[in-house]
Amino acid sequence: MTEQTIRFTRGIPAVESFTPDQLAECAKTVLTKYYETILQYAPSRGFQPLRQLLAERDGIDQQRVVLGQGSLELQDLLARVLLRPGQAVFVEAPSYDRTINILKRAGGQLTGFPIEPDGVNVDLVEAALKNDARPVLFYLIPDFQNPSGAVLSHIKRQRLIDLSREYNFWIVEDSPYRLLRYRGQPVPSMFELAPDRVLKMSSYSKLISPGLRVGYMVAPEAIAEQVAKWAEDTYINPSYLNQAIVYDYERRGWLEPHIDDLKSLYCPRLDAMLESLDRHMSGLAAWQKPEGGFFIGMTLNGDVRARDLLKRAEEANLLLTNGSSFFPNGGGDNFVRLPFCGLTPGEIEEGVARLASIVTTF
Amino acid sequence: MTEQTIRFTRGIPAVESFTPDQLAECAKTVLTKYYETILQYAPSRGFQPLRQLLAERDGIDQQRVVLGQGSLELQDLLARVLLRPGQAVFVEAPSYDRTINILKRAGGQLTGFPIEPDGVNVDLVEAALKNDARPVLFYLIPDFQNPSGAVLSHIKRQRLIDLSREYNFWIVEDSPYRLLRYRGQPVPSMFELAPDRVLKMSSYSKLISPGLRVGYMVAPEAIAEQVAKWAEDTYINPSYLNQAIVYDYERRGWLEPHIDDLKSLYCPRLDAMLESLDRHMSGLAAWQKPEGGFFIGMTLNGDVRARDLLKRAEEANLLLTNGSSFFPNGGGDNFVRLPFCGLTPGEIEEGVARLASIVTTF
Numbered sequence: 205m206t207e208q209t210i211r212f213t214r215g216i217p218a219v220e221s222f223t224p225d226q227l228a229e230c231a232k233t234v235l236t237k238y239y240e241t242i243l244q245y246a247p248s249r250g251f252q253p254l255r256q257l258l259a260e261r262d263g264i265d266q267q268r269v270v271l272g273q274g275s276l277e278l279q280d281l282l283a284r285v286l287l288r289p290g291q292a293v294f295v296e297a298p299s300y301d302r303t304i305n306i307l308k309r310a311g312g313q314l315t316g317f318p319i320e321p322d323g324v325n326v327d328l329v330e331a332a333l334k335n336d337a338r339p340v341l342f343y344l345i346p347d348f349q350n351p352s353g354a355v356l357s358h359i360k361r362q363r364l365i366d367l368s369r370e371y372n373f374w375i376v377e378d379s380p381y382r383l384l385r386y387r388g389q390p391v392p393s394m395f396e397l398a399p400d401r402v403l404k405m406s407s408y409s410k411l412i413s414p415g416l417r418v419g420y421m422v423a424p425e426a427i428a429e430q431v432a433k434w435a436e437d438t439y440i441n442p443s444y445l446n447q448a449i450v451y452d453y454e455r456r457g458w459l460e461p462h463i464d465d466l467k468s469l470y471c472p473r474l475d476a477m478l479e480s481l482d483r484h485m486s487g488l489a490a491w492q493k494p495e496g497g498f499f500i501g502m503t504l505n506g507d508v509r510a511r512d513l514l515k516r517a518e519e520a521n522l523l524l525t526n527g528s529s530f531f532p533n534g535g536g537d538n539f540v541r542l543p544f545c546g547l548t549p550g551e552i553e554e555g556v557a558r559l560a561s562i563v564t565t566f
Numbered sequence: 567m568t569e570q571t572i573r574f575t576r577g578i579p580a581v582e583s584f585t586p587d588q589l590a591e592c593a594k595t596v597l598t599k600y601y602e603t604i605l606q607y608a609p610s611r612g613f614q615p616l617r618q619l620l621a622e623r624d625g626i627d628q629q630r631v632v633l634g635q636g637s638l639e640l641q642d643l644l645a646r647v648l649l650r651p652g653q654a655v656f657v658e659a660p661s662y663d664r665t666i667n668i669l670k671r672a673g674g675q676l677t678g679f680p681i682e683p684d685g686v687n688v689d690l691v692e693a694a695l696k697n698d699a700r701p702v703l704f705y706l707i708p709d710f711q712n713p714s715g716a717v718l719s720h721i722k723r724q725r726l727i728d729l730s731r732e733y734n735f736w737i738v739e740d741s742p743y744r745l746l747r748y749r750g751q752p753v754p755s756m757f758e759l760a761p762d763r764v765l766k767m768s769s770y771s772k773l774i775s776p777g778l779r780v781g782y783m784v785a786p787e788a789i790a791e792q793v794a795k796w797a798e799d800t801y802i803n804p805s806y807l808n809q810a811i812v813y814d815y816e817r818r819g820w821l822e823p824h825i826d827d828l829k830s831l832y833c834p835r836l837d838a839m840l841e842s843l844d845r846h847m848s849g850l851a852a853w854q855k856p857e858g859g860f861f862i863g864m865t866l867n868g869d870v871r872a873r874d875l876l877k878r879a880e881e882a883n884l885l886l887t888n889g890s891s892f893f894p895n896g897g898g899d900n901f902v903r904l905p906f907c908g909l910t911p912g913e914i915e916e917g918v919a920r921l922a923s924i925v926t927t928f
Contacts, residue, residue: 216607224601231593239586243775245578273635273779277801305799413605417635417805437667439639443779443805 209521210555215350215498215543221466222413226458227449234448242444248436249428250420251447257454258420264399268428272435273442275380275407275419279303279343281438282403282421283310285430286340286374294332294342296324298501298530298539300350300378303343314532315339319349319501321492323356326363333371341374341403346394348381348497351530351541355494358391365398375402380410383463385496386471395422403427408450410498411463416446469545474500476549477542477556484560489540498545504538508566513540516565522558571883572917577712577860577905583828584775588820589811596810604806610798611790612782613809619816620782626761630790634797635804637742637769637781641665641705643800644765644783645672647792648702648736656694656704658686660863660892660901662712662740665705676894677701681711681863683854685718688725695733703736703765708756710743710859713892713903717856720753727760737764742772745825747858748833757784765789770812772860773825778808831907836862838911839904839918846922851902860907866900870928875902878927884920 234242242251249255250271259266272278287293289311295304297316307314315332317324323346342364346356356364368375377394395404399422407419423431435442453459477500481491491502504513510526517524527539540559544552596604604613611617612633621628634640649655651673657666659678669676677694679686685708704726708718718726730737739756757766761784769781785793797804815821839862843853853864866875872890879886889901902921906914 214607219602219606222601222605224597224605227601227605228594228597231597232590235586235590235593239584239589240581241777243584243586243589243777244581245576245771245776273801273805280800302799302802309799409607414607414802415603415605415806417801417803437664437671438642439635439779440664440776441779443635443808444777446805446807 207521208551209523210547210551210558211523212540212542212555212559213523213525216546217410217414218469218546221469223462226453227413230449230452230456231445234445234452238444238448242448246441246444247432248439248441249432250442251444251451254447254451254454257451258422262395262399262422264422265425267425268422270421270423270428270431270435271442271447272419272421273417273439274409274414275378275405275421276302276306278405278419278421278431279376279378280306280310281431281434282376282423282427283307283312285427285434287312292337292339294329294337294339294373295532296344296349296352297532298351298527298536299343299532300345301529303378304530304532307343308532312340316532319352319354321354323349323354323360326360326367329364330367333367338371339373341376342368343376343378344394345378345381346391347379348384348494348499350381351499351539352501353492353494353497353499354501355391361391361394361397365394365401368398368401376405377402378405380407381497382406384410384466384470384498386467386474388495400424411459411466412450412453416450417443418446418450472549473544473547473552476552477544480553480556484556485563488560488563498543500542500544502540502542504540504563506538506566508538508563510537512566513562516562517559520558520562522555522562569883570913571885572909572913572920573885574902574904574917574921575885575887578908579772579776580831580908583831585824588815589775592811592814592818593807596807596814600806600810604810608803608806609794610801610803611794612804613806613813616809616813616816619813620784624757624761624784626784627787629787630784632783632785632790632793632797633804633809634781634783635779635801636771636776637740637767637783638664638668640767640781640783640793641738641740642668642672643793643796644738644785644789645669645674647789647796649674654699654701656691656699656701656735657894658706658711659894660713660889660898661705661894662707663891665740666892666894669705670894678894681714681716683716685711685716685722686726688722688729691726692729695729700733701735703738704730705738705740706756707740708753709741710746710856710861712743713861713901714863715854715856715859715861716863717753723753723756723759727756727763730760730763738767739764740767742769743859744768746772746828746832746860748829748836750857762786773821773828774812774815778812779805780808780812834911835906835909835914838914839906842915842918846918847925850922850925860905862904862906864902864904866902866925868900868928870900870925872899874928875924878924879921882920882924884917884924
């Protein structure tokens with residue numbers, strides 16, 4: 205077969221969204237202005253002006269902000285600081301496969317709670333807590349969840365925060381997609397609702413570039429301190445050059461118009477995905493209809509085994525991620541994550557058409 | 567007191583050695599040439615052209631090269647891949663304090679072997695092995711060792727390699743200072759002597775800039791594979807921008823003349839330290855006389871307690887590192903690490919004079 209391979213695999217930004225000339229200009233500026241700091245060893249919390257900018261935006265003390273090499277690594281540091289092997293952790297099911305792995309690697313005993321169109325099923329969470337489950341933390345992606353695309357409703361956010369106070373667990377709010385809302389109104393972030401109970405994580409990977417590896421965490425000061433110490437003991441400090449580039453990009457006022465550009469690029473791709481699904485998958489599956497983010501999560505009707513699905517898709521030059529990897533406690537064989545930002549509308553249409561023709565063979 | 571504080575603490579490069587304009591030029595070039603790769607998510611082993619360059623230099627397959635965010639983090643990944651809690655690890659005593667911490671954190675049971683003027687005491691190593699010690703690895707800094715400054719002799723390198731074959735342990739050769747030899751002849755690296763038994767680690771932190779966080783490991787392919795997988799599961803990939811900058815710096819032929827500049831800057835500082843020690847510390851201590859690197863390790867005569875020494879030094883505006891932190895099994899109260907690269911000859915003379923006047927109060 206000579207057809208073009210279509211990759212419904214990883215959630216990567218579109219290469220055409222990158223702004224290398226602007227980044228080179230920022231690099232030049234910060235290497236002139238800050239070279240004595242950014243080329244030397246430095247404190248592990250990260251480049252101070254960027255920490256200050258993020259802290260001011262949230263109205264908090266900058267000691268609560270820790271910058272890292274992408275937010276995933278901060279999750280690893282956090283897991284190693286907060287979790288002891290065997291302790292309970294709550295996550296959504298499905299959830300981000302890499303975080304599931306990190307939490308399990310740290311010895312967490314994970315329980316996944318099903319995702320509904322308005323986010324995780326809080327009744328089941330409450331029942332588990334009443335049934336004596338005692339999680340250390342609940343890892344959530346409330347906005348345009350990876351991999352489902354769901355947005356957690358305001359009322360459910362508040363209920364979860366109330367539960368976190370009653371049962372004394374941390375909420376880890378991972379929000380890399382929050383600013384990529386293509387339509388509709390934002391829901392208050394969990395951090396806004398409870399800055400004392402919520403550890404916020406985010407990054408510039410989806411907004412400027414994943415290759416810069418600039419992520420951040422906002423945590424209560426005692427936890428930020430422990431994470432910073434573990435970070436220092438692991439890598440001394442993250443690359444200040446990259447963090448200074450991001451800071452300069454923000455300082456010049458380039459981020460906001462760039463996010464507008466991203467929305468103009470990605471919204472038609474979301475629409476193409478939704479239209480293609482309507483056209484080809486009606487009656488074959490149920491899917492989320494998100495208003496932003498990178499993904500649409502889909503559940504196929506009927507009996508599908510992930511292994512067979514992936515194999516047949518690959519034969520049709522369509523690459524899929526194994527849906528079960530997003531489920532911490534098994535299942536998910538018939539779950540498909542459809543990323544849409546890194547593909548053109550034409551590729552999306554062709555990919556969904558191929559997927560539909562494969563699914564009908566089951 | 568209004569005297570200037572003198573920091574005999576961390577081993578940092580001189581700020582005046584940085585070349586920010588050159589680095590900005592490299593950043594501009596790589597952001598033009600490689601932006602599609604370096605701004606995107608990418609394989610965890612790191613920027614391929616730099617891996618290839620390093621592999622060609624060593625005449626090995628590039629799959630054996632893993633680039634990381636500084637070499638310390640690669641040591642952490644390696645420890646998590648190779649070590650199970652409770653397993654034995656050999657190190658030099660003294661050794662690099664951050665690595666000691668990383669190996670202990672991974673559950674390693676560390677045994678330190680004393681450093682002599684020609685490197686670690688191999689007779690004691692052999693005796694321990696004959697006495698049934700079974701280390702997974704031996705972590706060594708053969709060239710201008712941190713913190714002692716010692717260079718391991720050729721004959722001892724070969725004996726250790728023979729022992730590693732007989733008793734089946736890995737040698738981890740950390741060599742960040744190897745190229746900073748200010749006089750005398752280099753000894754073959756352990757990797758050159760046994761590329762199948764030795765895992766080589768190094769970095770550009772002491773050669774270009776620590777702030778770039780570009781380190782690397784050369785390992786047998788199976789270990790490189792496991793480390794790359796653990797790295798991916800931890801931070802997806804390191805920053806390719808920084809690695810591409812380093813690659814471009816090398817490609818332009820800027821590294822070699824820059825290393826010559828470093829030698830011209832640092833050699834007089836080493837000499838200043840050696841002369842100051844002769845002048846002020848004769849009869850009070852014994853010290854290494856290295857021909858390169860960043861440090862001179864010194865052992866004070868008589869009874870000194872590290873805590874008291876640090877306190878009295880601080881009162882004299884002289885900051886020291888706690889010598890005992892370099893010793894994995896205790897001791898080292900009378901050990902002082904003297905870094906000389908980040909200080910001017912004048913600061914070195916003044917610092918040593920202050921140290922001598924403190925030591926005479928014990």
